[in-house]
Amino acid sequence: MENINKNSFLFSDISAIKGVGTKLKKYLKNKKIEKVKDLLWDLPYDITDRSEIVSLERLEIGKISTIKVRVLKYNFPRFRNLPNKVICGDGVNKIEIIFFNSYEGYIKKILPLKKKVVISGKIGFYKKNYQITNPTYVKDIADESEITKIFPKYSLTDGLIEKVYRKLINQVLTKIDIKLDWHTEVFLKKNNFLGFKKTLQNLHNPKSKTDFFSNTYRRLAYDEIFSNLLIMKSARKIIKIKKKKKNFNFQLSRKVLKNFNFELTLGQKDVLNDINQDILSNERMFRLLQGDVGSGKTILALISAANVIASKYQVAFMAPTEILATQHYELSKKLFKNTNVKIALLTSKIENIKKNYLYKKLQSGQIDLLFGTHALFQSKIKFTKLGLIVIDEQHKFGVKQRMKLAKKGGDNCDVLVMSATPIPRTMMLSFFGDMDISRLKEKPKNRKIITTLVKPENKINEIWPLLKKQISNGKQVFWVCPLIEKSKKLDFSSAVKQYEMINKIFPKNVGLIHGNLKINEKNLVLERFLNKKIKILVSTTVIEVGIDFPNATTMIVENANKFGLSQLHQLRGRVGRGHEDSVCILLYKKNLSENAKKRLKILKSYSDGFLIAEEDLKLRGHGDILGFQQSGIKNFRFSDPIHHKDLFLLAEENVKKINLNNISKFQSLLKLHDRAEIIVDFSS
Ligand code: ADP
Ligand code: MG
Numbered sequence: 001m002e003n004i005n006k007n008s009f010l011f012s013d014i015s016a017i018k019g020v021g022t023k024l025k026k027y028l029k030n031k032k033i034e035k036v037k038d039l040l041w042d043l044p045y046d047i048t049d050r051s052e053i054v055s056l057e058r059l060e061i062g063k064i065s066t067i068k069v070r071v072l073k074y075n076f077p078r079f080r081n082l083p084n085k086v087i088c089g090d091g092v093n094k095i096e097i098i099f100f101n102s103y104e105g106y107i108k109k110i111l112p113l114k115k116k117v118v119i120s121g122k123i124g125f126y127k128k129n130y131q132i133t134n135p136t137y138v139k140d141i142a143d144e145s146e147i148t149k150i151f152p153k154y155s156l157t158d159g160l161i162e163k164v165y166r167k168l169i170n171q172v173l174t175k176i177d178i179k180l181d182w183h184t185e186v187f188l189k190k191n192n193f194l195g196f197k198k199t200l201q202n203l204h205n206p207k208s209k210t211d212f213f214s215n216t217y218r219r220l221a222y223d224e225i226f227s228n229l230l231i232m233k234s235a236r237k238i239i240k241i242k243k244k245k246k247n248f249n250f251q252l253s254r255k256v257l258k259n260f261n262f263e264l265t266l267g268q269k270d271v272l273n274d275i276n277q278d279i280l281s282n283e284r285m286f287r288l289l290q291g292d293v294g295s296g297k298t299i300l301a302l303i304s305a306a307n308v309i310a311s312k313y314q315v316a317f318m319a320p321t322e323i324l325a326t327q328h329y330e331l332s333k334k335l336f337k338n339t340n341v342k343i344a345l346l347t348s349k350i351e352n353i354k355k356n357y358l359y360k361k362l363q364s365g366q367i368d369l370l371f372g373t374h375a376l377f378q379s380k381i382k383f384t385k386l387g388l389i390v391i392d393e394q395h396k397f398g399v400k401q402r403m404k405l406a407k408k409g410g411d412n413c414d415v416l417v418m419s420a421t422p423i424p425r426t427m428m429l430s431f432f433g434d435m436d437i438s439r440l441k442e443k444p445k446n447r448k449i450i451t452t453l454v455k456p457e458n459k460i461n462e463i464w465p466l467l468k469k470q471i472s473n474g475k476q477v478f479w480v481c482p483l484i485e486k487s488k489k490l491d492f493s494s495a496v497k498q499y500e501m502i503n504k505i506f507p508k509n510v511g512l513i514h515g516n517l518k519i520n521e522k523n524l525v526l527e528r529f530l531n532k533k534i535k536i537l538v539s540t541t542v543i544e545v546g547i548d549f550p551n552a553t554t555m556i557v558e559n560a561n562k563f564g565l566s567q568l569h570q571l572r573g574r575v576g577r578g579h580e581d582s583v584c585i586l587l588y589k590k591n592l593s594e595n596a597k598k599r600l601k602i603l604k605s606y607s608d609g610f611l612i613a614e615e616d617l618k619l620r621g622h623g624d625i626l627g628f629q630q631s632g633i634k635n636f637r638f639s640d641p642i643h644h645k646d647l648f649l650l651a652e653e654n655v656k657k658i659n660l661n662n663i664s665k666f667q668s669l670l671k672l673h674d675r676a677e678i679i680v681d682f683s684s
Contacts, residue, residue: 006177010037011671017168027159037672039172040200041637044152046209050120050137051148056093059123059130066120066147067132069095071111076104083133086111088119096126098133110138118144152204173201182669191650193219212643221639222647225430227673228636229655230666232433234679235399236286237660239434243284243412246387248310252339253303259335260299262444268296271438275304278414278436279311279388285414286406288432290423291440292609293573294447297418301390302332304416309341309368313387316409317371320393322347322519323526327548328392329371336369346372346381348519377408386410391417399434400678420573422566422613426641426648450576452604453585454560454597463556463585464505467536471509476529476552477536478574482559495540498558506536513539550578560586561596565616568600569609595619617642 009016014034015025033039050066059065069088076084084107086097097119099107111117121135137147154165176197181188188195192215194202202216211217257264264272271289278285291297305315317332319325329345336343344358344367361367365384370376374394389409391397394417406415423431455462467477479502481495499512511525511534529537530549537552555575560568568586576582586600602615617640641648663670663679670676 007180007668009175010035010040010172010668012036014038017171019164019168019171023159024164027157030157031160036172039169040204040672042154042169043203044154044206046153047206048151048153051150053118053144053148056090056095056130059095061123061125061130064120064122064136066118066137067095068116068118068141068144070116071113074104074108074113076107088117094129096129096131097135097138098131100134102134116141118147120147150205150207152206169204173197173204176200180668182666188219191215191219191222193222217638218644218647221644222651223669224636224638224673225644225648226651226655227666227669227675228430229433229651230658230663230670231675231678232399232429233655233658234660234663235403235434238679239284239286239403239406241284241411242282243414245282246279246308246311246313246414248279248307250307250310252310252341253306255339256303256306256335259337262299262446264299265296265442265444267440267442268300268444271440272300272303274436274438275300275416276307279304279307284406284411285388285416286402286435287414287416288435288437289416289418289440290432290437291418291420292422292443293420293570294577295420295440295443297420297440298328298331298392299335301392301416301418302335305332305369305388305390306336306341308388308414311387313385313412314362314365314367314383315369315388315390316376316383316386317369317390318374318376318392318394318405319371320373320395322349322373323523324392324547325371325373326523331548332369332371341368342366343369344371346370346375348375349523377405386413388414388416391415393419395419395421402434403678420570420609422569422609424610424614424617424641426645429652430636430648448576448579448581450572450582450584450607452572453583454600454604455585455587456590456592457558457587458590460587466583467506467554470554471506471535474532474551475535475554475580476532476549477554477556478549478552478571479536479538480555480557480571481538481540482562495538499538502536502538509535511537513537515540547574548577549574553578553580553582555582555584556587557585558587559589560600561588561592565599565602566609566613568603569612572603 012035014020014028014036016036017039020028028034028039031042033042048064050064052066053068054065056067056069059067067088067090069090071086072089072094073087074085075087084099084102084104086099086107088095088097088111097111118137118139118141119132119135120137121132124131124133139147151162152166154162156162156165178195178197181196183193187193193199194216199216199219203220212221275285275287275289278287289297289300301317305317308315317325317328319328325347326345329343332343342361344361346355346358350358358367359381362370363382363384370383375381386409389405391402391405394401397417402415402417406413409415417435428437470477479498481498495512495514499510503510511529513522513525517525525534525537528534532551552575555572557563557568557571563571572584575584584603586603588597588600599616599619602612602619606612606615639647667676670679
């Protein structure tokens with residue numbers, strides 16, 4: 001069915017294509033096109049319709065049009081900086097074809113006097129005359145059909161010319177072997193899909209703007225989903241290996257739980273059961289614990305750590321930031337008090353001598369539980385007997401990184417990943433199909449209410465009395481500054497401005513965190529906030545996920561509409577963590593569209609991150625498919641869970657049936673979607 005040799009050119013360097021030299025290669029690289037196949041995935045975003053020949057009587061200014069005319073007269077001015085003009089006509093009306101920077105000889109060659117020609121370009125109007133300036137196409141009428149077509153429009157970066165670019169793509173499309181496919185003909189037929197070559201040819205020669213519901217587009221989306229699920233299935237097979245069973249009684253974890261002072265919720269108990277069974281089994285644990293912000297994941301990880309430590313293994317606990325690692329460390333010091341568990345924290349602040357001492361202790365087994373960031377997994381850090389890796393809130397960790405860590409941990413090392421990212425159900429397997437999944441569906445009952453208010457920015461003055469009251473009650477406030485896209489500098493200056501403004505109202509009570517601060521400086525401000533030395537924390541960058549400041553009860557977010565809803569939900573999760581009810585105020589700039597206001601109101605009505613994510617997706621139009629990528633869920637360029645829900649289900653069903661011993665059949669598919677390397681890397 002598949003012939004990889006014939007199609008191996010798809011995986012060659014882009015310079016293998018005729019016409020791609022060093023310069024063009026560089027330009028293509030700017031567009032992330034490095035291999036031949038990368039060209040295929042850069043689909044046209046629109047079309048230019050030159051198919052219809054328009055009579056000069058019906059010209060519309062500003063429109064790209066194709067005309068059939070006779071060359072009547074040259075008007076080549078003697079002054080160099082004036083453009084050359086060629087007058088053409090169709091017997092009734094006239095039009096001027098204008099050339100800047102073109103030689104007379106060239107113009108005479110493409111537009112010979114009295115000849116009938118076809119010209120395509122944008123219609124302009126100047127001093128009572130229709131014009132086409134620097135026409136895109138000029139052809140002899142014998143070659144009319146080369147122009148009267150619908151042309152794909154690509155988003156091109158500097159240095160790339162559409163005509164050249166299209167030639168490159170056509171070269172590749174032509175060369176693809178018609179037999180190249182990984183699906184059976186029966187399957188294609190049943191789903192109204194075309195073969196691979198035909199699919200791509202159609203996608204690159206669309207008759208209209210790309211339609212996400214067309215069968216050609218759907219076939220591409222299906223391939224992407226299918227290849228991803230296939231990788232998940234293979235990854236799972238590689239990772240779920242046999243390990244030595246761990247043995248423990250619950251003495252230590254009971255102590256930890258006692259120090260925690262709360263009763264676990266039923267949901268927490270269920271999850272703990274899942275984890276315990278995994279730890280006790282003879283297969284490596286590879287489990288995702290998914291639960292909304294504030295659902296109480298940390299305690300479960302620490303109890304599991306206790307059980308693993310009780311079975312004479314070490315535990316590595318990895319947090320996304322040093323601040324969060326420090327918080328986990330501080331918490332565990334409390335929870336493990338009156339035990340002989342040895343706990344340590346690795347941060348960049350520690351001097352080198354102390355670090356080396358810590359490494360030694362780790363290697364000789366004198367540390368049981370180590371907290372830190374991904375720095376924990378540098379090669380110079382060696383555990384004697386690592387039995388569990390906990391990965392907290394690593395949204396950017398894909399299957400590849402997870403597998404890498406698991407491999408580093410060794411065969412007997414269990415892995416627990418924790419995340420609050422609300423992945424729509426449809427995509428669950430696509431993202432986490434390599435792992436077993438436990439979900440915490442409810443938050444602990446004693447959770448305080450967070451009231452969410454949505455207000456226009458000009459009502460900012462209504463906020464001050466509220467803040468005054470909170471502060472005089474000893475409470476604290478997060479103030480998140482307007483997010484300004486793409487400009488760190490602007491971001492910074494606007495934060496400083498806000499800081500100064502708020503500091504005037506609450507002198508000496510305000511702290512500022514922004515992206516230009518060093519980690520240590522940032523930590524210093526956070527510490528002062530934690531110790532209640534300052535009452536209002538102004539910050540640009542989103543306050544660290546997972547961070548716990550129970551005394552903060554108010555959050556203000558400026559320019560809230562610039563944030564994604566899930567991001568806002570995460571932000572809001574920073575308050576309402578203590579014994580007091582809390583409030584989150586979302587400010588928006590006036591003139592916000594109705595739809596944007598609706599989005600913000602979703603946050604007012606829902607407190608469950610999963611529901612919010614789903615409502616958010618529903619509000620997006622189908623032209624928004626790219627918006628989905630921007631929301632931070634990468635890996636999927638063509639498919640999305642709302643518009644291709646059925647394809648996700650179909651792919652799940654089909655991947656289930658596949659025997660991984662035959663995975664080589666899908667090698668080209670996996671390589672085309674940049675997924676092959678994942679299993680090649682790890683099966684060794
Ligand atoms: P997340 O799931 O976002 O990591 P945390 O583990 O930080 O949430 O828990 C949020 C808060 O809930 C913490 O202050 C924690 O002490 C508290 N908590 C966790 N479990 C319970 C429980 N069973 N009863 C009461 N409070 C709990
Ligand atoms: Mg957490």
